[in-house]
Amino acid sequence: xxxSDRLVQLEQENLVLRDRIQALxxxxxxxxxxxxxxxxLASPFSHTDTNATExxxxxxxxxxxxxxxxxxxxxxxxxxVGIPGQLQLRNAAxxxxxxxxxxxxxxxxxxxxxxxxxxxxxxxxxxxSNLQRQxxxxxxxxxxxxxxxRSAQQAIRALNSNCRSEVxxxxxxxxxxxxxxxxxxxxxxxxxxxxxxxxxxxxxVLLGKPLVSASALKLEGQLTVYHHQGxxxxxxxxxxxxxxxxxxxCSEGGVLGVVPGVLGTLQALEVVKVLLGKTSPTPSxxxxxxxxxxxxxSIKIRSRQSTxxxxxxxxxxxxxxxxxxxxxSQPVDQPLALQILGTLxxxxxxxxxxxxxxxxxxxxxxxxxxxxxxxxxxxxxxNIPWKVLPSQVERVQQxxxxxxxxxxxxxxxxxxxxxxxxxxxxxxxxxxxxKDVIGxxxxxxxxxxxxxPVY
Amino acid sequence: xxxxxxRPAMQCKVCYFAAARExxxxxxxxVYEVENSTTLGELLDQCTRRxxxxxGVLGQCLxxxxxxxxxxxxPWKEVRLQNNDEVAIIPPVSGG
Numbered sequence: 001x002x003x004s005d006r007l008v009q010l011e012q013e014n015l016v017l018r019d020r021i022q023a024l025x026x027x028x029x030x031x032x033x034x035x036x037x038x039x040x041l042a043s044p045f046s047h048t049d050t051n052a053t054e055x056x057x058x059x060x061x062x063x064x065x066x067x068x069x070x071x072x073x074x075x076x077x078x079x080x081v082g083i084p085g086q087l088q089l090r091n092a093a094x095x096x097x098x099x100x101x102x103x104x105x106x107x108x109x110x111x112x113x114x115x116x117x118x119x120x121x122x123x124x125x126x127x128x129s130n131l132q133r134q135x136x137x138x139x140x141x142x143x144x145x146x147x148x149x150r151s152a153q154q155a156i157r158a159l160n161s162n163c164r165s166e167v168x169x170x171x172x173x174x175x176x177x178x179x180x181x182x183x184x185x186x187x188x189x190x191x192x193x194x195x196x197x198x199x200x201x202x203x204x205v206l207l208g209k210p211l212v213s214a215s216a217l218k219l220e221g222q223l224t225v226y227h228h229q230g231x232x233x234x235x236x237x238x239x240x241x242x243x244x245x246x247x248x249x250c251s252e253g254g255v256l257g258v259v260p261g262v263l264g265t266l267q268a269l270e271v272v273k274v275l276l277g278k279t280s281p282t283p284s285x286x287x288x289x290x291x292x293x294x295x296x297x298s299i300k301i302r303s304r305q306s307t308x309x310x311x312x313x314x315x316x317x318x319x320x321x322x323x324x325x326x327x328x329s330q331p332v333d334q335p336l337a338l339q340i341l342g343t344l345x346x347x348x349x350x351x352x353x354x355x356x357x358x359x360x361x362x363x364x365x366x367x368x369x370x371x372x373x374x375x376x377x378x379x380x381x382x383n384i385p386w387k388v389l390p391s392q393v394e395r396v397q398q399x400x401x402x403x404x405x406x407x408x409x410x411x412x413x414x415x416x417x418x419x420x421x422x423x424x425x426x427x428x429x430x431x432x433x434x435k436d437v438i439g440x441x442x443x444x445x446x447x448x449x450x451x452x453p454v455y
Numbered sequence: 456x457x458x459x460x461x462r463p464a465m466q467c468k469v470c471y472f473a474a475a476r477e478x479x480x481x482x483x484x485x486v487y488e489v490e491n492s493t494t495l496g497e498l499l500d501q502c503t504r505r506x507x508x509x510x511g512v513l514g515q516c517l518x519x520x521x522x523x524x525x526x527x528x529x530p531w532k533e534v535r536l537q538n539n540d541e542v543a544i545i546p547p548v549s550g551g
Contacts, residue, residue, distance in 0.1 A: 098551055100551055102551040190551050194549045214551070215549050215551055216548065216551055217473065217548050218473075220473050220476075221548065222545075237517050237524070238515065238547045239527055241515070242515040242546070242549075243515075246511060247549060250551070285517070285519075285524065287543075287545065289472065289483070297522070297543070298522065299517075299524050299545065300522060300523045300524065302523070305526055305527065305528065307528055
């Protein structure tokens with residue numbers, strides 16, 4: 001290994017260790033709130049770019065340097081950008097909340113185009129299942145479980161060492177949002193959940209900052225610039241959060257890798273337009289639908305709503321709220337583990353493995369979608385998705401016919417939520433001997449068969 | 456010979472997005488035959504009669520008529536539709 005390779009490796013190890021120290025310090029702070037914190041990190045939640053010679057505070061400049069002129073020459077040749085436009089990018093600080101599918105291309109383009117300072121908020125770590133869309137991260141950093149903010153910062157640094165960056169390895173919430181967002185000119189919502197979307201919207205309205213918001217799921221995406229030039233805010237369009245059971249997220253519903261790529265790239269474009277003062281006078285909601293025609297549709301959304309709870313004429317919201325309570329959902333993109341059934345109607349994966357081993361006759365009902373069933377399933381499982389089960393209960397009963405006694409039914413799914421709902425439904429119809437397999441196939445892999453695929 | 460004059464029906468197109476598209480078996484759009492001067496409320500009633508699953512989605516959707524959004528304080532029954540109007544049903548998408 002060459003000396004420079006070794007140096008890169010040591011730098012990587014150093015970063016991972018810093019992450020680990022920070023995580024441990026956070027745990028320590030929770031358990032012993034009065035313990036003085038180590039001085040490894042200057043701020044409770046931020047990593048500044050340690051490569052920067054000065055602090056991460058953006059110093060505004062009046063002219064570009066010669067290297068900057070050479071680097072951004074393709075911008076400087078555009079009459080719409082030119083020297084004044086490039087200076088506006090250079091002197092701007094943009095906060096991107098979420099370094100995932102949307103944040104990845106957005107951050108890369110903003111760094112490449114010469115935005116002076118980028119803030120990155122993300123509390124998550126890089127996982128291998130992120131890499132089909134989160135193009136800012138790498139296999140190595142996924143293996144290390146590096147924080148997404150750190151990983152994004154490394155990519156930004158490698159792309160444009162002049163770009164200052166600050167990482168906030170924290171979950172944005174009502175207690176820190178105002179402080180984190182204040183130093184920035186524009187905020188980018190690249191998050192993956194409902195409560196954080198309302199939080200970011202409200203903080204932007206209270207702080208008077210433009211918000212470039214996008215979302216992506218499955219094959220579709222949406223893009224809007226909120227609270228800019230008299231336009232509406234997120235609450236004007238969506239005053240009531242959707243019921244939590246109707247919200248699908250990427251980890252459940254899937255997402256085609258390039259879809260957040262398209263939307264995140266468009267977010268970078270809208271940030272540039274906001275900074276250069278080139279946004280359309282008519283605000284719009286842009287809809288993207290990857291497999292439909294046309295690919296894009298634009299809906300005119302006119303001005304803010306006078307009755308809006310936060311940006312209306314008589315706002316009822318004057319400070320940040322409890323968004324978890326407001327949305328009745330957690331600020332994460334993973335479904336919560338439901339606890340619906342009592343222990344009587346549930347078995348652990350280990351116990352169900354014994355049932356299989358002993359050869360006791362039974363029915364294994366897998367209630368996942370057919371597309372998931374095709375990824376992997378246990379031998380002899382019957383697939384009736386939870387969505388259609390209520391209308392196909394007779395199919396379950398047909399499988400039981402012919403045996404002298406009612407065969408026991410074990411219900412399984414991916415994570416153990418839908419299987420509980422299905423078990424509850426079958427029990428409510430008077431079926432007996434129905435049991436939920438706790439934790440689903442995810443648990444099957446960890447507890448019984450490490451070779452069973454995880455998706 | 457005198458023919459009975461039929462009340463001319465009109466056509467409105469409904470476009471479905473995200474969760475609304477899933478509630479209508481992944482259709483992008485559909486043309487509905489409706490009576491003259493039908494209201495948006497009546498058209499949406501027809502939609503939910505055809506697709507009951509749409510009912511649970513509609514409440515949190517943003518609606519647009521002819522590519523222009525309908526402010527949330529405008530009652531659907533007060534919006535008169537015209538021939539060839541296009542209505543879009545747009546649920547919020549929150550993934551990223």
